[in-house]
Amino acid sequence: MSQTNPTAKTILITGSTDGIGKLTAIALAKADHHVYVHGRSADKLASVIEEIKSTTNNKHVDGFVADLSDLSAVKHLAEAVKDKLQSLDVLINNAGVFKTANPITKDGLDIRFVVNYFAPIVLTEGVLPLLKTASVASGSARIINLSSAAQAPVSRFALVGDEKLNDQSAYAQSKLALTMWSMDLAKQLKDNNTNNNINVIAVNPGSLLNTGMVAEAYGQHWSSADKGANVLTQLATSDKFAGETGKYFDNDLGSRSGTADEMLGDFGNPHPDATHQGKTAELLRQTQTMLAKLGLV
Numbered sequence: 001m002s003q004t005n006p007t008a009k010t011i012l013i014t015g016s017t018d019g020i021g022k023l024t025a026i027a028l029a030k031a032d033h034h035v036y037v038h039g040r041s042a043d044k045l046a047s048v049i050e051e052i053k054s055t056t057n058n059k060h061v062d063g064f065v066a067d068l069s070d071l072s073a074v075k076h077l078a079e080a081v082k083d084k085l086q087s088l089d090v091l092i093n094n095a096g097v098f099k100t101a102n103p104i105t106k107d108g109l110d111i112r113f114v115v116n117y118f119a120p121i122v123l124t125e126g127v128l129p130l131l132k133t134a135s136v137a138s139g140s141a142r143i144i145n146l147s148s149a150a151q152a153p154v155s156r157f158a159l160v161g162d163e164k165l166n167d168q169s170a171y172a173q174s175k176l177a178l179t180m181w182s183m184d185l186a187k188q189l190k191d192n193n194t195n196n197n198i199n200v201i202a203v204n205p206g207s208l209l210n211t212g213m214v215a216e217a218y219g220q221h222w223s224s225a226d227k228g229a230n231v232l233t234q235l236a237t238s239d240k241f242a243g244e245t246g247k248y249f250d251n252d253l254g255s256r257s258g259t260a261d262e263m264l265g266d267f268g269n270p271h272p273d274a275t276h277q278g279k280t281a282e283l284l285r286q287t288q289t290m291l292a293k294l295g296l297v
């Protein structure tokens with residue numbers, strides 16, 4: 001039976017039924033945090049929750065089901081999180097997709113833009129009151145968004161489903177869009193919340209980590225998935241990152257193998273568009289128009 005940790009954080013990790021999200025959930029549960037796992041399959045989620053509880057002896061592990069390729073389900077997910085939790089210290093927008101048999105969603109959008117970009121926005125905006133509550137209670141809250149070394153300028157036509165992209169381009173564009181939004185969100189939260197301290201970091205967890213996504217996309221890997229889980233665990237909970245916001249953490253700046261410390265990268269530079277105010281404003285305007293069209297704002 002786990003002890004109650006007085007410094008335990010409440011942490012939600014999307015896409016934590018597999019890959020680096022699952023390993024991060026295990027590491028955070030081992031450290032006695034209250035971990036909320038998320039997945040799209042109820043059965044897989046239930047079995048991962050049981051596995052984490054039994055391997056970590058932490059009973060404060062629970063979860064949520066939602067298919068993030070359906071943005072109305074993402075909205076419901078945010079409501080379910082708000083119904084269940086009083087506050088949220090850390091949100092890790094980790095779920096991601098690179099390749100899939102059917103890349104166009106029922107809304108006519110590319111699934112990479114939906115899962116990797118629109119869904120984190122809808123979820124984060126929905127649970128922001130919980131992050132604010134946590135930041136008032138404890139002094140800070142954190143949002144960690146999973147970017148990638150693969151970042152490419154966003155086509156405004158592809159964003160709204162009017163241009164078809166190959167897997168690599170769709171993935172890279174969705175990751176730059178997420179990074180642009182992350183930089184802007186950090187700024188908005190700083191400007192608007194004088195009493196709050198909600199930090200936002202975009203992170204490339206390391207390239208070609210050994211996960212299902214990478215096996216399917218590239219058929220080879222450079223590093224263990226632990227490299228990614230380690231950086232997410234650190235960004236979520238380490239005091240070292242307490243004051244950091246509006247930055248891009250590049251885990252490719254760490255070594256490909258070795259100790260956890262050796263593999264940890266550093267803050268670096270995202271694609272130049274991520275800090276371009278005009279391009280970001282235009283992207284966010286198109287994003288809001290699309291979300292409004294879908295009845296989500």
Ligand SMILES: NC(=O)c1ccc[n+]([C@@H]2O[C@H](COP(=O)([O-])OP(=O)(O)OC[C@H]3O[C@@H](n4cnc5c(N)ncnc54)[C@H](OP(=O)(O)O)[C@@H]3O)[C@@H](O)[C@H]2O)c1
Binds near residue numbers: 015040
């Ligand atoms: N691995 C790398 O080298 C690398 C490099 C840069 C960035 N990243 C980013 O890191 C994150 C995690 O990647 P990973 O390599 O750990 O991938 P992964 O092993 O494929 O895991 C992805 C997770 O996202 C979930 N997911 C996928 N589509 C979903 C949907 N429609 N609704 C809900 N959940 C969904 C998956 O659920 P299921 O369990 O049901 O499949 C799984 O839990 C991604 O955002 C990825 O882009 C990874």
